[in-house]
Structure formats: C-alpha cells, structure tokens
Amino acid sequence: MFSPETRSLLFAWFAGVSTGFLASVPLGPINITIINDGARRGFWGAWLIGIGAVVMDMIYCGIGFAGFTAVFDSHKVRAVMELGSFLLVFILGLKYLLVKPVILREQTPSEIEKRFHPSSSFMIGMARVLGNPAVLLFWITMAAALTSQHWVHKEPRSKVFCVVGIGSGAAVWFFILSYVVTRLHHQITPTTLRRLSQFSGATLLGLSLVIGYRIVQLLAIR
Numbered sequence: 001m002f003s004p005e006t007r008s009l010l011f012a013w014f015a016g017v018s019t020g021f022l023a024s025v026p027l028g029p030i031n032i033t034i035i036n037d038g039a040r041r042g043f044w045g046a047w048l049i050g051i052g053a054v055v056m057d058m059i060y061c062g063i064g065f066a067g068f069t070a071v072f073d074s075h076k077v078r079a080v081m082e083l084g085s086f087l088l089v090f091i092l093g094l095k096y097l098l099v100k101p102v103i104l105r106e107q108t109p110s111e112i113e114k115r116f117h118p119s120s121s122f123m124i125g126m127a128r129v130l131g132n133p134a135v136l137l138f139w140i141t142m143a144a145a146l147t148s149q150h151w152v153h154k155e156p157r158s159k160v161f162c163v164v165g166i167g168s169g170a171a172v173w174f175f176i177l178s179y180v181v182t183r184l185h186h187q188i189t190p191t192t193l194r195r196l197s198q199f200s201g202a203t204l205l206g207l208s209l210v211i212g213y214r215i216v217q218l219l220a221i222r
Contacts, residue, residue, distance in 0.1 A: 012158045015151040016165020019142060020057070023166075024050075024173040025200040026096045027193050029128045031177060037121075038181030045121040046181055050174025052125025058167045060129075060136045064143030065152070065159040082215055085145030090208035096201030099194055149211060 002010065024031075030053040038046035129135050146152040152162045 008153060009158060009161045012152045013161040013165040013168075015146060016162035016167075017169035017172075018165075019146065019162075020054075020166035020169030020171075021173050022169075022200050022203055023057075023138075023142070024170040026099070026197045029132065030125060030174070031193075033124065033128060034174065034177055035181055038178060041121055043178050043182040046178035047175055048121035049125040049128075050178060051171060052122040052127075053129045054125075054167050054170045054174065056126050056129035057135070057139065057170055058163050060139040061143055061163050061166050062159075063136070064140035065147070065163065082148045082211070084141070085148050086208055086211045086215060088141050088145055089204050089211060093201045093204030093206075093208055096197045097205060099197040099201070145211075149214065 030050060034046045034049050037049065041049075143152075146162060147154070152158050
C-alpha cells in the first residue's frame with residue numbers, strides 16, 4: 001500500500017506523536033499554568049498557552065536532531081547512545097510512575113518572563129519553556145534516543161516528520177487538558193493528575209523494556 005520510504009516517514013511521525021503526547025502528560029509548568037489560568041482565559045486562551053509551549057518544544061527538538069547527523073557513524077558512539085536512551089526512558093518512567101501527590105500552585109515567573117512581560121497566552125507558553133533549560137536537554141536526549149533506535153533516520157525528511165509528530169502529539173494533549181479545565185474545572189483533582197503521570201510513567205517503562213530487548217538482541221548478534 002505504501003512504499004518503504006513512505007512507511008519510514010509515517011513511522012517517524014507516529015514515533016514523534018507518541019513521544020510528544022507522553023512527554024506532555026506529566027505535571028509540569030505548562031500543565032499547571034493551563035489548569036490555573038484555564039477558567040479565566042477560556043478554552044482558546046488555555047490552549048494557546050499549550051501551543052506556545054509546543055512551538056518551543058519543536059524548536060528544541062529540531063536543535064537536538066541537528067546535532068546528531070553524523071555522530072552515529074561511529075559504532076561506539078551508537079552503542080553508548082543506545083544504552084543512554086534506555087537509561088533515560090527507564091528513569092523518566094520510574095520517576096513519573098512513583099510521582100508523589102501534587103499540589104497546584106501558581107508558577108513563579110522565570111527571568112525571561114520578568115524581562116519581557118509576555119501578555120498573550122501564546123507568548124506565555126513560549127516563555128515558560130524558554131525559561132526552563134532542562135527542556136532543551138530533555139529534547140536533545142530524546143532526539144538521540146529516537147535516532148539511536150532507528151525510529152527516526154538520518155535523512156532530514158525523517159527528522160522533520162518526527163518533529164511535526166511531536167508537535168502534533170503535544171498539541172492533542174494540551175487540547176484535551178484545556179477542554180477539560182474549561183468545561184470540567186472542578187473535576188480536576190491532584191489524584192487525577194497523579195494517575196495521569198503514572199500512566200505516562202508505566203508507558204515509558206514499557207518502552208524502556210522494548211529498547212532494552214533491542215540492545216540485548218544487538219549484543220547477542222555481535
């Protein structure tokens with residue numbers, strides 16, 4: 001039905017959608033901002049906060065992919081990154097699965113927000129991500145993980161499809177969250193948020209098992 005190249009691009013996009021969605025579910029600055037401001041800003045205002053964050057996530061992920069064009073030509077580097085991707089996904093999954101009960105608090109403005117005073121919902125979302133350097137490190141590591149597992153290939157189109165998929169998956173999650181916040185605000189409890197984080201964690205742990213199995217297979221072949 002599809003050519004091998006098309007299937008490869010669709011797989012890269014699907015891998016991006018899954019990664020973007022799962023990475024957005026755990027409670028963080030953007031989710032807290034949407035929950036706290038959703039009722040006041042309305043659905044579109046809340047979702048635009050998420051879209052602003054999505055744009056920055058895509059930029060950071062693009063930076064991550066740009067740094068891994070030729071590095072995987074080395075088998076030793078590839079082996080190290082495969083092991084690193086397993087550890088990253090496993091640790092994140094364990095962290096989200098064992099998350100403690102959360103308490104919703106207003107987010108403290110970052111230095112970037114204090115300096116530029118973003119007023120629109122979209123710019124607030126961008127500023128919240130831009131003011132968090134850990135997000136860039138996360139997407140650089142995830143780009144390495146996706147590339148090392150051959151879910152995304154070195155070709156530019158494969159990386160673009162994955163980045164677009166990441167944006168799509170994250171946008172879907174923020175759409176759902178914004179809708180629930182503005183329509184069913186009182187039904188969002190710390191317990192609900194904890195269970196969502198645990199779901200994301202369990203999924204990531206399952207993914208880490210897949211990566212670990214692949215590493216064992218490669219070691220057996222060698």
